Amino acid sequence: MDKPRFSTHHSQCEPQAIRDALVEVDCEDCGLDPICMVLDYAEEASGVPEGVLVRRHPVERGETIFRQEDPFHSIFAVKSGSFKTSVEYAGRSRQIIGFQFPGELIGVEAMSQKTYPCTARALERSSVCQLRIDRLPESGRPLETLQASIIQLLGREVTFSHQLVSSLVHQSAEQRISGFLLSLSSRLTRRGMPGTEFILTMSRTDIGSYLGLASETVSRVLTRLGRSGAIRLRRKRILILDRNTLEQLTAG
Amino acid sequence: MDKPRFSTHHSQCEPQAIRDALVEVDCEDCGLDPICMVLDYAEEASGVPEGVLVRRHPVERGETIFRQEDPFHSIFAVKSGSFKTSVEYAGRSRQIIGFQFPGELIGVEAMSQKTYPCTARALERSSVCQLRIDRLPESGRPLETLQASIIQLLGREVTFSHQLVSSLVHQSAEQRISGFLLSLSSRLTRRGMPGTEFILTMSRTDIGSYLGLASETVSRVLTRLGRSGAIRLRRKRILILDRNTLEQLTAG
DNA sequence: CTGGATTGTTGATTTGGATCAATAAAAACT
DNA sequence: AGTTTTTATTGATCCAAATCAACAATCCAG
Numbered sequence: 001m002d003k004p005r006f007s008t009h010h011s012q013c014e015p016q017a018i019r020d021a022l023v024e025v026d027c028e029d030c031g032l033d034p035i036c037m038v039l040d041y042a043e044e045a046s047g048v049p050e051g052v053l054v055r056r057h058p059v060e061r062g063e064t065i066f067r068q069e070d071p072f073h074s075i076f077a078v079k080s081g082s083f084k085t086s087v088e089y090a091g092r093s094r095q096i097i098g099f100q101f102p103g104e105l106i107g108v109e110a111m112s113q114k115t116y117p118c119t120a121r122a123l124e125r126s127s128v129c130q131l132r133i134d135r136l137p138e139s140g141r142p143l144e145t146l147q148a149s150i151i152q153l154l155g156r157e158v159t160f161s162h163q164l165v166s167s168l169v170h171q172s173a174e175q176r177i178s179g180f181l182l183s184l185s186s187r188l189t190r191r192g193m194p195g196t197e198f199i200l201t202m203s204r205t206d207i208g209s210y211l212g213l214a215s216e217t218v219s220r221v222l223t224r225l226g227r228s229g230a231i232r233l234r235r236k237r238i239l240i241l242d243r244n245t246l247e248q249l250t251a252g
Numbered sequence: 253m254d255k256p257r258f259s260t261h262h263s264q265c266e267p268q269a270i271r272d273a274l275v276e277v278d279c280e281d282c283g284l285d286p287i288c289m290v291l292d293y294a295e296e297a298s299g300v301p302e303g304v305l306v307r308r309h310p311v312e313r314g315e316t317i318f319r320q321e322d323p324f325h326s327i328f329a330v331k332s333g334s335f336k337t338s339v340e341y342a343g344r345s346r347q348i349i350g351f352q353f354p355g356e357l358i359g360v361e362a363m364s365q366k367t368y369p370c371t372a373r374a375l376e377r378s379s380v381c382q383l384r385i386d387r388l389p390e391s392g393r394p395l396e397t398l399q400a401s402i403i404q405l406l407g408r409e410v411t412f413s414h415q416l417v418s419s420l421v422h423q424s425a426e427q428r429i430s431g432f433l434l435s436l437s438s439r440l441t442r443r444g445m446p447g448t449e450f451i452l453t454m455s456r457t458d459i460g461s462y463l464g465l466a467s468e469t470v471s472r473v474l475t476r477l478g479r480s481g482a483i484r485l486r487r488k489r490i491l492i493l494d495r496n497t498l499e500q501l502t503a504g
Numbered sequence: 505c506t507g508g509a510t511t512g513t514t515g516a517t518t519t520g521g522a523t524c525a526a527t528a529a530a531a532a533c534t
Numbered sequence: 535a536g537t538t539t540t541t542a543t544t545g546a547t548c549c550a551a552a553t554c555a556a557c558a559a560t561c562c563a564g
Contacts, residue, residue, distance in 0.1 A: 087418055092503070097418045109414055112407025117414070147399035154406035155364025161413030162361055162369070166339055166349045168421050169464025173551065204512060212421025214552055219513055235512080235560085251344070425521065456542065466522055471543055487530080487542080 024056075024080045024127070025102035029191045032077035032105065032129055034149040038141050048139045054130040055079075059122040065106065065130075067119045072110040073134045078102050081126020082201045085118045086209075096210040099123075099202060101184075103191035108157050111150070123201040168212065171252070176211045177221045178249040181231065185240055196240045225249075276308075276332045276379070277354035281443045284329035284357060284381055286401040290393050300391045306382040307331075311374040317358065317382075319371045324362040325386045330354050333378020334453045337370045338461075348462040351375075351454060353436075355443035360409050363402065375453040420464065423504070428463045429473045430501040433483065437492055448492045477501075 027033055039048050056079055059065060065076055068087060083100040097118055100106050110116045111133070136146055168176060189195030200207070204222075208215040225231045230246050232239035240246065279285055291300050308331055311317060317328055320339060335352040349370055352358050362368045363385070388398055420428060441447030452459070456474075457467040477483045482498050484491035492498065 087414075095418045095422060097414050109407070109410045111410070112404045113411065117411055143396050144399065147396065147403060150403055151399060151406060152364045154403065154410060155361070158361045158363070158406060158409050158413060159365065159369055161410060161417060162339075162349050165413065165417045165420065166347045168417065170347060203510095209422075215512080216514085216553085217551060220551095223513075455540095467542080468523085468544085469521060472521090475543075 030103045075107040076128040079127040082123045327359040328380040331379040334375045430498045
């Protein structure tokens with residue numbers, strides 16, 4: 001079943017986990033945790049009806065967990081692996097609006113809508129926990145507490161978006177990409193995953209679409225960062241060598 | 253039909269309301285309305301303690317209603333006039349992250365934070381309604397219902413932000429500015445204000461900061477749009493002549 | 505394994521928008 | 535009123551990133 005056998009010279013040293021994204025985020029590190037806590041984690045044991053919280057659902061690479069225009073019913077937390085969310089407006093080309101890693105939530109932006117405004121697709125073999133928002137009232141848990149949690153995480157989402165807008169539009173390609181790498185790194189670290197060595201599970205084109213750059217530019221800047229010694233880059237694998245330099249580059 | 257033209261030469265024909273932004277949005281058209289409804293509008297008459305909802309508070313041009321890092325306690329709805337919100341990160345220059353017009357909410361992004369992540373400043377003589385989130389529990393109203401409303405408006409905020417990011421980073425200066433004008437127009441219309449003739453109460457620099465463009469570029473594109481006949485431009489006053497063209501330009 | 509499709513890298517050229525700079529026009533103040 | 539300060543327009547130049555293009559590496563299906 002295995003053959004980790006990676007690119008580099010000492011392939012057997014390569015943790016299999018990193019390659020196949022089998023690393024699961026701990027529940028305490030997951031964005032859904034405040035809500036799961038209220039639901040008491042184990043549905044069966046706590047009188048919460050089945051189907052309110054579906055745990056550790058596997059998703060194959062390339063599969064979607066929902067598509068743009070699908071009716072909204074659930075938010076998801078990435079348990080392992082990674083996802084991209086994208087939108088497509090009336091014939092215009094598809095654009096990436098975000099990437100999600102273990103512990104992070106997907107579908108939050110649909111919360112006040114009838115349908116999902118974007119498509120969420122697995123970038124690799126992944127797993128998700130699913131919270132049926134439409135069935136929350138049946139859970140028998142105090143709605144007030146649940147809503148308070150939801151308000152929390154929506155608020156965080158808004159703040160993040162605002163920061164993203166205000167930074168992206170004012171930054172050069174080098175700033176955007178340095179910032180992107182740092183952001184990935186810190187997001188992975190925050191959820192208890194290795195933050196200095198990781199795989200860019202998305203394509204250069206995806207990164208470009210997300211950051212508003214041509215894929216060639218992404219490629220060029222990445223190799224430049226590699227040459228400068230700030231990172232080590234081998235194909236999709238990133239090794240952050242000099243976080244300091246990256247921070248300076250991001251700031252400009 | 254006749255040529256639309258500005259009434260600048262005949263200043264007395266100028267609707268005073270437009271010039272001095274005395275136009276108030278109707279409560280039914282206000283983003284705070286769902287919450288005000290629960291609070292029954294008139295506090296005194298409904299047993300809601302004073303100070304939960306402060307109505308029609310006047311704000312002078314240039315004044316702030318809150319500053320970045322101030323402790324969070326309230327969200328605001330613009331009743332008349334207009335505002336800009338801006339952020340400043342560690343020494344870097346101040347950036348505009350949004351404009352708010354009558355009926356729109358300010359401070360929503362602070363909902364899950366301890367402090368406001370931005371500063372809100374009046375672009376002209378304005379007025380706001382203030383909702384003390386921290387005193388909501390004292391209102392004696394069902395918290396569930398209030399929270400549900402808050403979730404609604406946070407969700408909308410998230411959606412708007414996402415659209416903004418995904419469009420801005422991929423658009424040319426002309427697309428951004430056409431889109432900006434259309435956005436202003438439709439936002440004003442939605443709240444029952446004139447949407448084809450309005451004042452750009454913010455400076456070119458503010459617009460540029462918001463859209464990620466140099467103020468010179470904003471100026472140039474606006475005059476170009478004026479020459480092409482899509483808009484009529486006189487200083488801060490905008491007259492939308494050809495919405496169709498603007499839409500095409502926005503799409504690219 | 506082989507051949508084709510996809511994805512990534514690198515080079516050459518073009519261009520949109522930033523930047524620098526000089527006025528012009530309004531506002532704000534005295 | 536006139537004077538200063540701020541804000542907007544327009545021009546000239548330069549550069550970062552898009553685009554066009556060729557090629558290399560990798561993945562995948564048969």
